[in-house]
Amino acid sequence: MPEQPVIMPKLGAYTEDVLLSEWLVAEGAEVAAGDVVFALETDKTTAEVEAESGGWLHRIVEAGEKVAIGARVGVIVSTRAEYETLLAGADDGNPFLGYIGGGGGAAVRGAVASQPATGAPGAAPPRAVAGPLVSPRARRLLVDAGFSLEDAEAIAGSGPGGRIVDRDVAAWIETHASSPAPAPADGLSVSSRIPLRGRRGTIAQRMVSSLQTAAQLTSVLEIDVAPLVELRRQLNDAGAEPRVGVTSIVAKLAAAALREHPLLNSRVTGDEIEVLGEVNIAVAVDTPDGVVAPVLHRADTLTLEQINARISELAARTRAGTLTRDDVxxxxxxxxxxxxxxxxxxxxxxxxxxxxxxxxGRIRDRPVVVEGAVAVRPVLQACLTYDHRAVDGGPAAAFLATLESLVTALPDLPA
Known part of the structure; x- marks a missing residue:
């Protein structure tokens, strides 16, 4: 089998570098097709990447490095002999085979030499283990608390196979909290420091970049949502499972409005506006590590029941940290x-x-004029932020007006 590259995968529309947050197998370890080999992190999610073939792994990029999408981060060869040859080539000046971070093939061979010898000729060597296994969420929690990954050696893991998970780190931090940092020069006391890195750092960079790149503005329309509130009540009283939320109904209506106003379903790339054929609605979900937005693919083709079930599933998996690359x-x-x-x-x-x-925004009762008389009705504010490079104020207002008309038409849902 030829060398099989291990590639940093593309996550949807992301174009910037992706953080290789953790290698989950050791240098020189034998892996099988489908084994998880490394974890990656963007501002929206973490994901684990599987090996596409079996063999022996040579890592090219170190954990903690940002890597371009499509770049090789490792390589898998089919036999141990090929792996040894691969390492020998690293010392012959091949920059691709060199072990990133210094030491080249010699450093890797030193680690391999320290592994126990195999038994009978032809027997498969034991799979290597690179210190404690730490989940991506636990790793972020440890680093954000001001500790290093080396501190994980002192933490007992309670996850599958002894893997260290976030609850293990949280319990360990409680008994190993560092002393308060000294006061800054201006005399103000600092009660805590939150490192602006990992997902939070990536969110910060992307949000600043978004504001600097796009011509953003927001239009707001107050919508009388009495028909929406009544539809939700009827569905839930009838035993809907999972219970229907406001987000699900709005997602259904927004998908229909996007079909009528396709410029709102576009992106700007260079000197072009690309109007997109698929209506894929990302639904923001709050987590302790920041907002994640899993995607309702082809939302305009789904029923309300399908949308509601999918949002419930995605929200649960977001908070559990089990989203896949396709989900985002x-x-x-x-x-x-x-x-x-x-x-x-x-x-x-x-x-x-x-x-x-x-x-x-929230639904709240407010006095509104209905057929010439003042009445108390449930309303919400629909706030549409858009890129003025692609969308003018008129189409944005028309989208909101369509959304309002679809709410008014409930319980009749768009096809």
Whole structure:
């Protein structure tokens, strides 16, 4: 079998470098096709990458490095002899085979030489283990608390196979909290420091880049959502499982509105506006590590029941940290429901390279005029942020007007 490269995969529309957060197998370890070999991290998710073939792994990129999409981070060869030859080539000046970080093939051979000898000729060597296995969430928690990954050696893992998970790190941190940092020169006390790195650092970079790149503005429309509230009540009283949420109904209506207003389902690339054929709605989910936006693919083709079930599933897997690459890939429009907080209006920042994002506020009773009389009705503020390079104010307002008309038409749902 020829050398099989281990590639940093593409995650949807992401174009920037991706963090190789953790190698999950050791240098020189034997892996089988389908074994998880490394974890990656973007601002929206973490994911684990599997080997596409079996053999012996040579790691090219160290954990903690950012890597271009499509770049080789390792290579798998089919036999131990090929692996030894691969290492020998590293010392012959081949930059691809060299072990990143210094030492070249000699450093790797030193590690291999320290492994126990195999038994009978032809017997498979034991799989190598590179210190404790630490889940990506546990790794971030440890680093964000100001500790190094070397400190994981002192933590007992309670996960499968002794893997260290976030609850193990949290318990360990409670008994190993560092002393308060000295006061800064201005005399103000600092109660804690949160490193701006990992997912939070990536979010910061992407949001600043989004504001600097796109011509963003927000239009707001107050919508009487009495028909939506009534539909949700009827469905849940009838035993809907999982229970239907406001987000699911709005996602269904927004998908239909995007079919009528395709410029809102576009992206700007260089000197072109690309109007996208698929309506893939990314739904923002809050997690302790930041907002993640798993995607409802082809949302305009799904029923309300399918959308509701899918959102419930994706939200649960987001909070459990088990999303896959496909779950966060290829979003074309973002929906964020801020209604769980007592907030009415916000000016959300676009999720690049998307051209539009719909943020909805809380539902609250307000006096409104209905057929010439004042009545108390449940309303929410629909806040549409859009990229003025692709979308003018008129089409943005028309999208919101369509959304309002679809709400008014409930319980009749768009096809």
């Amino acid at each position: 890939a290829d979003g074309t429009f973002t929906l964020s429901n801020g209604g769980v907080y007592p907030v009415d209006i916000t000016t959300a920042i676009l999720n690049p390279p998307q051209s539009a994002l719909l943020w909805i």
